[in-house]
Amino acid sequence: MILKNLSIDCVIFGFKDNKLKVLLWQDETEAIKSFFTDRDNYEDVKILFEANPFRANEGYWALIGTHMPDEEDLDEFAKHILYQTTGLKDLYLKQVKTFGATNRVPFMRVVTTAYYAIINPEYHDMQQSEITKILRWFDIDKLPKLIFDHEEIINAALKKLREEVKYHPVGFHMLPEKFTLTELQSLYEVILGKKLDTRNFRKKIQKMDLLTDTEEKQTNVAHRAAKLYSFDIATYQKLREEGLKFSIQ
Amino acid sequence: MILKNLSIDCVIFGFKDNKLKVLLWQDETEAIKSFFTDRDNYEDVKILFEANPFRANEGYWALIGTHMPDEEDLDEFAKHILYQTTGLKDLYLKQVKTFGATNRVPFMRVVTTAYYAIINPEYHDMQQSEITKILRWFDIDKLPKLIFDHEEIINAALKKLREEVKYHPVGFHMLPEKFTLTELQSLYEVILGKKLDTRNFRKKIQKMDLLTDTEEKQTNVAHRAAKLYSFDIATYQKLREEGLKFSIQ
DNA sequence: CCAAAAGTGTTAGACCTACACCCATGA
DNA sequence: TCATGGGTGTAGGTCTAACACTTTTGG
Numbered sequence: 001m002i003l004k005n006l007s008i009d010c011v012i013f014g015f016k017d018n019k020l021k022v023l024l025w026q027d028e029t030e031a032i033k034s035f036f037t038d039r040d041n042y043e044d045v046k047i048l049f050e051a052n053p054f055r056a057n058e059g060y061w062a063l064i065g066t067h068m069p070d071e072e073d074l075d076e077f078a079k080h081i082l083y084q085t086t087g088l089k090d091l092y093l094k095q096v097k098t099f100g101a102t103n104r105v106p107f108m109r110v111v112t113t114a115y116y117a118i119i120n121p122e123y124h125d126m127q128q129s130e131i132t133k134i135l136r137w138f139d140i141d142k143l144p145k146l147i148f149d150h151e152e153i154i155n156a157a158l159k160k161l162r163e164e165v166k167y168h169p170v171g172f173h174m175l176p177e178k179f180t181l182t183e184l185q186s187l188y189e190v191i192l193g194k195k196l197d198t199r200n201f202r203k204k205i206q207k208m209d210l211l212t213d214t215e216e217k218q219t220n221v222a223h224r225a226a227k228l229y230s231f232d233i234a235t236y237q238k239l240r241e242e243g244l245k246f247s248i249q
Numbered sequence: 250m251i252l253k254n255l256s257i258d259c260v261i262f263g264f265k266d267n268k269l270k271v272l273l274w275q276d277e278t279e280a281i282k283s284f285f286t287d288r289d290n291y292e293d294v295k296i297l298f299e300a301n302p303f304r305a306n307e308g309y310w311a312l313i314g315t316h317m318p319d320e321e322d323l324d325e326f327a328k329h330i331l332y333q334t335t336g337l338k339d340l341y342l343k344q345v346k347t348f349g350a351t352n353r354v355p356f357m358r359v360v361t362t363a364y365y366a367i368i369n370p371e372y373h374d375m376q377q378s379e380i381t382k383i384l385r386w387f388d389i390d391k392l393p394k395l396i397f398d399h400e401e402i403i404n405a406a407l408k409k410l411r412e413e414v415k416y417h418p419v420g421f422h423m424l425p426e427k428f429t430l431t432e433l434q435s436l437y438e439v440i441l442g443k444k445l446d447t448r449n450f451r452k453k454i455q456k457m458d459l460l461t462d463t464e465e466k467q468t469n470v471a472h473r474a475a476k477l478y479s480f481d482i483a484t485y486q487k488l489r490e491e492g493l494k495f496s497i498q
Numbered sequence: 499c500c501a502a503a504a505g506t507g508t509t510a511g512a513c514c515t516a517c518a519c520c521c522a523t524g525a
Numbered sequence: 526t527c528a529t530g531g532g533t534g535t536a537g538g539t540c541t542a543a544c545a546c547t548t549t550t551g552g
Contacts (some may be wrong), residue, residue: 181531199517222524227531
């Protein structure tokens with residue numbers, strides 16, 4: 001059974017080429033098949049999907065999401081969708097809010113719960129399924145035309161991410177296992193949308209006791225090689241829960 | 250039409266007798282009648298309500314809420330519910346999050362979007378309707394038995410309120426028009442659940458430029474009469490949006 | 499004049515901002 | 526040896542936390 005009036009949409013953020021990106025798709029009936037199990041009535045979902053007048057229009061992109069099955073937990077189903085599209089488990093995933101304007105979907109009543117996720121685009125296995133053919137990363141400031149209120153949802157998620165990043169560490173999920181302080185700083189700059197002072201940034205980060213020096217350095221760079229760091233997972237988890245004592249902004 | 254699988258629940262906070270309170274009810278079929286209009290099928294709601302096995306049990310209380318009508322905006326309907334129960338418009342209202350565990354309502358699938366509101370219990374007209382007979386304020390730390398996951402919802406709302414109060418002013422909605430600094434401090438202490446230093450608190454508040462000295466004082470108090478202040482609405486709105494430059498904690 | 503709450507200032511330490519130069523590397 | 530980005534320290538100002546006594550009022 002499918003809950004006709006309730007859907008999930010995921011805003012997937014990634015950091016690539018020094019830019020903040022969002023993963024979008026042009027939905028295709030076959031693609032969502034993998035989200036559902038036998039006990040869900042896939043025919044129902046298909047009918048709902050095909051009723052969407054924007055599907056036919058090449059120019060429109062959408063957040064990754066679909067209608068809720070009756071027998072799935074809301075949070076779990078969001079995780080499941082992310083696993084099916086990116087191949088990643090254990091990712092950073094938070095509810096943004098629920099959008100329930102009466103006319104947000106023109107041809108029927110659908111209330112959608114939005115989630116945002118943070119992933120490292122390098123890690124996710126874009127080759128793993130059918131779905132990947134219709135996925136594309138977009139710069140956060142160069143979004144294509146989006147269906148329904150998906151632009152509003154992305155903006156709400158971005159706002160939430162910006163709030164979050166000031167008081168809680170998030171880089172872990174967007175960066176490779178070993179990274180330089182400059183990469184970490186770029187990530188913050190890109191999320192917050194402004195330049196940070198290098199010396200002050202480094203002082204703040206180091207005071208957190210969050211980074212482990214891997215004793216390695218960059219290789220093959222045409223300048224002084226930067227040290228590579230990794231996150232101390234225990235401290236990372238602790239700070240995620242407790243929040244930073246100060247803010248990065 | 251009623252959306253069977255989607256409901257709204259409101260956590261209404263108030264500040265009374267120097268304590269943080271939550272407004273709860275023991276739902277009664279007649280009471281929710283006022284939430285709906287003719288175009289909603291009230292019989293459907295009634296059936297859904299009467300299917301709740303906790304209704305019969307005197308000991309259980311609930312958050313104020315009901316199923317969503319098809320043709321109402323989610324946020325607007327939350328406002329409407331609050332107006333019908335408290336007689337207040339223009340109150341402080343925010344979405345907490347959406348709860349969607351499969352088994353949260355044992356006998357059917359209902360996903361609920363929770364809101365929290367902040368009101369001044371003195372102002373709301375508890376006499377105004379049938380509903381008020383079944384409403385009661387409970388101390389936040391002496392909650393009765395609650396149906397479903399309503400205790401979890403209250404805890405999530407409280408957590409959100411505590412986060413909010415650190416960086417944004419909220420007192421406006423909980424206090425009378427004119428209030429003393431001590432009352433404001435008690436409000437913060439009660440929300441945050443800890444004592445604050447009087448001198449430091451006053452310094453912080455005064456630096457915000459948020460309060461107007463009404464040039465009045467308490468009367469008939471058996472001790473030095475405190476000055477009465479009111480909020481500067483323009484500054485209040487500005488700080489609500491921008492947030493405080495520092496935190497109260 | 500007593501009880502009760504209102505109201506007020508200072509200091510030491512932590513953190514924040516702003517700012518400019520030398521270092522290591524590969525080409 | 527040059528171009529490129531990596532890496533570092535200090536000083537002045539601001540915020541924070543801790544702390545105790547005097548003032549005003551009504552009874």
